[in-house]
Amino acid sequence: MYKAPRGTFDILPEDQEYWKYVTDSAISVGQLYGYQPLETPIFEDAQLFSRSAAEGTDVADKEMYIFTDRGGQKLALKAEGTAPICRAYLEHGMFNLPQPVKLYYITSFFRYERPQAGRYRQHHQCGFESIGDADPLLDAEVIDLSQRFLYSLGITEFSTQLNSIGCQLCQPIYIKALIEYYSQHETELCPDCKVRLLKNPLRLLDCKKRICQKIANAAPKITDYLCPECQAHFQSVQHYLTVLGIPFTLNHRLVRGLDYYSRTVFELETLNGKSQSALVGGGRYDNLIEQLGGRPTPAVGFATGIERLILKLKETGETIKPHPAPMAFIAHLGDAAKLAAIKLSARLRAAGIPVVLATGAKSLKAQLRQSNSLGTSYAIIIGEQELSSANIILRDMKAKEQTLIPLANIDKALLQKQSQGQV
Ligand code: HAM
Numbered sequence: 001m002y003k004a005p006r007g008t009f010d011i012l013p014e015d016q017e018y019w020k021y022v023t024d025s026a027i028s029v030g031q032l033y034g035y036q037p038l039e040t041p042i043f044e045d046a047q048l049f050s051r052s053a054a055e056g057t058d059v060a061d062k063e064m065y066i067f068t069d070r071g072g073q074k075l076a077l078k079a080e081g082t083a084p085i086c087r088a089y090l091e092h093g094m095f096n097l098p099q100p101v102k103l104y105y106i107t108s109f110f111r112y113e114r115p116q117a118g119r120y121r122q123h124h125q126c127g128f129e130s131i132g133d134a135d136p137l138l139d140a141e142v143i144d145l146s147q148r149f150l151y152s153l154g155i156t157e158f159s160t161q162l163n164s165i166g167c168q169l170c171q172p173i174y175i176k177a178l179i180e181y182y183s184q185h186e187t188e189l190c191p192d193c194k195v196r197l198l199k200n201p202l203r204l205l206d207c208k209k210r211i212c213q214k215i216a217n218a219a220p221k222i223t224d225y226l227c228p229e230c231q232a233h234f235q236s237v238q239h240y241l242t243v244l245g246i247p248f249t250l251n252h253r254l255v256r257g258l259d260y261y262s263r264t265v266f267e268l269e270t271l272n273g274k275s276q277s278a279l280v281g282g283g284r285y286d287n288l289i290e291q292l293g294g295r296p297t298p299a300v301g302f303a304t305g306i307e308r309l310i311l312k313l314k315e316t317g318e319t320i321k322p323h324p325a326p327m328a329f330i331a332h333l334g335d336a337a338k339l340a341a342i343k344l345s346a347r348l349r350a351a352g353i354p355v356v357l358a359t360g361a362k363s364l365k366a367q368l369r370q371s372n373s374l375g376t377s378y379a380i381i382i383g384e385q386e387l388s389s390a391n392i393i394l395r396d397m398k399a400k401e402q403t404l405i406p407l408a409n410i411d412k413a414l415l416q417k418q419s420q421g422q423v
């Protein structure tokens with residue numbers, strides 16, 4: 001039997017309300033801060049990701065789903081959302097609009113990762129990008145937005161980790177110091193970190209292995225190497241966060257898994273979570289648009305993994321109202337009753353009453369069992385005998401009470417019950 005590919009899953013009806021809850025909140029919070037929705041294709045030119053994530057990052061080196069289409073073009077399933085948004089910003093000349101342009105997206109991403117709770121090969125993110133303005137106020141505002149989003153979902157136990165990773169001027173000086181420091185510890189490093197030392201030294205700070213953590217804690221801090229402009233920017237971000245009343249923790253070891261960031265980086269992490277701890281990740285990417293062929297354009301944003309938010313909601317026992325069941329089930333007995341039931345279903349749906357019409361020719365018992373398992377409040381039973389006197393039986397499924405009512409009056413009766421909340 002076929003199964004969903006490893007690292008992917010079906011979003012079953014019972015989970016749909018969690019998804020709707022999260023995505024509705026993302027839309028509301030986006031609107032609250034003046035963001036507009038933008039959807040990009042599910043696949044893009046593969047180079048868009050390899051150029052922006054930069055070689056040496058896991059996303060670019062190991063995780064992309066790349067394929068060549070029948071026209072010979074090398075494409076990649078969307079690995080992340082920031083580069084496609086920047087591509088769209090350039091392609092549609094949004095640099096001509098008043099800046100910053102604020103955009104959000106809710107979509108799937110594909111990364112060939114080792115699947116575990118909170119880490120999938122197809123996952124979904126809500127992302128927010130503010131493009132075209134270098135004001136550190138925007139860095140503070142997106143952090144504020146990300147926190148408000150989690151609060152709006154009822155997620156309150158998280159910490160906001162903040163760092164600056166400098167710019168093209170000061171970061172290389174820091175990386176030199178980092179390499180010098182780590183070279184003294186090379187023999188103690190885990191095999192992955194030995195590779196990182198050669199390919200992507202900043203990521204050394206992020207290693208989760210205990211032995212490497214000890215070394216990382218004593219490593220030189222990037223904040224001691226920031227140039228005056230980056231230092232001033234970082235101070236302003238912290239000042240604006242304080243003005244907005246946003247709590248944060250400085251973390252000199254915070255670097256991000258994608259390579260387009262400069263200056264501000266941040267993550268919102270769950271406390272005592274059982275699964276992956278990073279709920280939100282983001283930061284500034286002032287060089288990305290230029291790297292993609294545009295003019296130098298500062299930008300800042302973040303994204304949050306929907307699966308991780310839902311896991312968190314379930315962990316904390318946040319109850320979400322279940323998807324409403326159809327109001328009534330229409331059961332019928334006999335050929336003439338089936339025809340009357342078909343006509344009635346059309347009439348009730350036209351009146352805005354959600355109904356499920358029985359199919360086939362099952363026994364009444366089997367039809368009522370189906371009504372029960374669907375959770376409908378009422379069953380409408382049409383039998384030959386009732387039909388001959390133009391009546392139907394309305395059964396209250398919970399109270400198990402039945403009343404005979406004229407077929408012509410059933411819409412009015414159900415609408416009245418609907419308006420009285422008896423569903
Ligand atoms: P990211 O940290 O790679 O950043 O992903 C953002 C969020 O997506 C993570 O914090 C996590 O919640 C979720 N996530 C990432 N990978 C997976 C996975 N394999 N399974 C489940 N959830 C996952 C970015 O993608 C950047 N584009 C964020 C950004 C926007 N930076 C600036 N603007």
